[in-house]
Amino acid sequence: MSSTAGKVIKCRAAVAWEAGKPLVIEEVEVAPPQAMEVRVKILYTSLCHTDVYFWEAKGQTPIFPRIFGHEAGGIVESVGEGVTDLAPGDHVLPVFTGECKECAHCKSEESNMCNLLRINTDRAVMLNDGQSRFSINGKPIYHFVGTSTFSEYTVTHVGCLAKINPLAPLDKVCVLSCGISTGLGATLNVAKPKKGSTVAVFGLGAVGLAAAEGARIAGASRIIGVDLNPSRFEEAKKFGCTEFVNPKDYNKPVQEVLAEMTDGGVDRSVECTGHIDAMISAFECVHDGWGVAVLVGVPHKDAVFKTHPMNLLNERTLKGTFFGNYKPRSDLPSVVEKYMTKELELEKFLTHSVPFSEINKAFDLMLGGEGIRCIINMEE
Ligand code: NAD
Ligand code: ZN
Numbered sequence: 001m002s003s004t005a006g007k008v009i010k011c012r013a014a015v016a017w018e019a020g021k022p023l024v025i026e027e028v029e030v031a032p033p034q035a036m037e038v039r040v041k042i043l044y045t046s047l048c049h050t051d052v053y054f055w056e057a058k059g060q061t062p063i064f065p066r067i068f069g070h071e072a073g074g075i076v077e078s079v080g081e082g083v084t085d086l087a088p089g090d091h092v093l094p095v096f097t098g099e100c101k102e103c104a105h106c107k108s109e110e111s112n113m114c115n116l117l118r119i120n121t122d123r124a125v126m127l128n129d130g131q132s133r134f135s136i137n138g139k140p141i142y143h144f145v146g147t148s149t150f151s152e153y154t155v156t157h158v159g160c161l162a163k164i165n166p167l168a169p170l171d172k173v174c175v176l177s178c179g180i181s182t183g184l185g186a187t188l189n190v191a192k193p194k195k196g197s198t199v200a201v202f203g204l205g206a207v208g209l210a211a212a213e214g215a216r217i218a219g220a221s222r223i224i225g226v227d228l229n230p231s232r233f234e235e236a237k238k239f240g241c242t243e244f245v246n247p248k249d250y251n252k253p254v255q256e257v258l259a260e261m262t263d264g265g266v267d268r269s270v271e272c273t274g275h276i277d278a279m280i281s282a283f284e285c286v287h288d289g290w291g292v293a294v295l296v297g298v299p300h301k302d303a304v305f306k307t308h309p310m311n312l313l314n315e316r317t318l319k320g321t322f323f324g325n326y327k328p329r330s331d332l333p334s335v336v337e338k339y340m341t342k343e344l345e346l347e348k349f350l351t352h353s354v355p356f357s358e359i360n361k362a363f364d365l366m367l368g369g370e371g372i373r374c375i376i377n378m379e380e
Pocket of ligand 1: 048049050178179182202203204205206207208226227228229232247272273274275277278295296297298299321322323324
């Protein structure tokens with residue numbers, strides 16, 4: 001038992017008080033974990049675009065004050081009643097979507113959409129009592145996707161924590177808790193390209209580059225990166241991209257450009273932008289008869305996907321996935337092992353690092369389209 005178990009912990013957290021305003025490092029009180037909850041000391045976190053969307057709250061429900069952050073690695077500090085498979089000292093990756101291991105989804109081999117713990121961006125409190133575990137002077141500070149990792153300590157449901165190899169360096173594998181696993185799994189588990197096939201990846205941020213990495217691992221022979229930001233292209237070569245298309249360079253829809261480049265369409269496409277136009281293009285650019293498109297990006301809340309039904313009748317398949325179809329607790333430890341055995345390289349994703357006290361710099365980098373992942377060191 002740690003000396004802090006059962007007690008309120010005072011620690012630093014980066015609080016978003018208002019939409020789009022810089023985070024403020026505050027001293028927050030973190031309540032002890034309740035039944036089926038775990039309190040985790042976060043050591044490293046990184047910034048994913050999903051944090052930025054909800055912080056900007058332009059196309060999403062604004063919920064403030066809130067502690068964002070969902071890509072992280074940490075160590076269990078204490079566990080609540082009923083938690084049997086985690087103990088203080090365990091190394092964990094928090095995940096924005098959980099696995100209760102009991103519902104129909106968790107029992108299905110195909111789904112990772114747990115009934116109890118699937119991502120819910122509008123829920124800002126814990127399931128157990130509908131309250132937040134964070135407060136400042138008694139005033140609640142809201143949670144984000146059940147993880148809120150921009151805090152030195154956080155409380156999550158046990159089902160949102162993957163227990164990983166304690167030898168895995170948390171400053172590297174923390175990025176597997178969202179973006180990289182999402183892109184990798186979208187290709188390997190959902191798009192499933194055959195050896196020698198052609199894959200288009202829309203959006204060359206961390207998620208898209210991980211999708212390209214998945215295509216490379218699967219043995220695709222052509223990997224076409226599509227992005228509006230040409231500065232992404234040089235970097236994307238390291239992730240197996242063989243060709244690049246900037247939709248801005250053409251005066252016709254990018255799906256037509258891709259169809260011309262590939263004699264009728266790509267075999268697989270993976271959309272990692274969150275923009276509805278890119279989603280539609282990603283679907284319409286796959287070859288009829290066998291093409292499969294996978295949507296990964298998180299769209300604007302009012303977005304509507306529009307395509308002619310003939311595009312589907314012509315035997316194209318449209319799919320979507322959360323977290324690359326990985327079940328967080330059952331599957332994530334094996335993705336960490338892929339890194340440990342060097343099948344998967346993570347270093348090339350980690351382009352920047354900042355101390356926690358300068359977390360807003362990570363936002364500036366992402367908003368400026370610079371780098372891939374910025375690691376935020378909670379102990380600095
Ligand atoms: P990112 O901002 O780093 O990368 C997105 C890239 O898309 C950028 O390089 C941008 O220039 C490009 N882009 C934007 N609009 C485009 C368009 N119309 N055509 C082509 N390229 C375009 O973001 P990221 O962290 O890599 O995340 C990518 C997406 O995946 C986000 O929407 C994020 O919310 C989502 N996401 C989904 C899941 C999931 O489980 N489904 C998990 C994590 C992240
Ligand atoms: Zn479940």
